[in-house]
Amino acid sequence: xxxxxxxxxxxxxxxxxxxxxxxxxxxxxxxxxxxxxxxxxxxxxxxxxxxxxxxxxxxxxxxxxxxxxxxxxxxxxxxxxxxxxxxxxxxxxxxxxxxxxxxxx
Numbered sequence: 001x002x003x004x005x006x007x008x009x010x011x012x013x014x015x016x017x018x019x020x021x022x023x024x025x026x027x028x029x030x031x032x033x034x035x036x037x038x039x040x041x042x043x044x045x046x047x048x049x050x051x052x053x054x055x056x057x058x059x060x061x062x063x064x065x066x067x068x069x070x071x072x073x074x075x076x077x078x079x080x081x082x083x084x085x086x087x088x089x090x091x092x093x094x095x096x097x098x099x100x101x102x103x104x105x
Contacts, residue, residue, distance in 0.1 A: 001042040033094025
């Protein structure tokens, strides 16, 4: 894959991840701003850097599992690596315009 194809695949994967909801807030993790980075290596490996709305998120593992399962539904032979970080700390400015509309911000 060339750089343009990789970039397109990454955008498509972000769109796919809009199917993963934060179960406490009832908004998808992309519009909520939880996905900081998503990289595709061009060889069936996706790396995601993300956060949770709070470091003590009780459903963090549920969200991570949902991400992996959602990607596997489209790309069954891909590996997904998720790195959870808390810097920068999540805040409401990270919510997309669509997300803000849903949340009434």
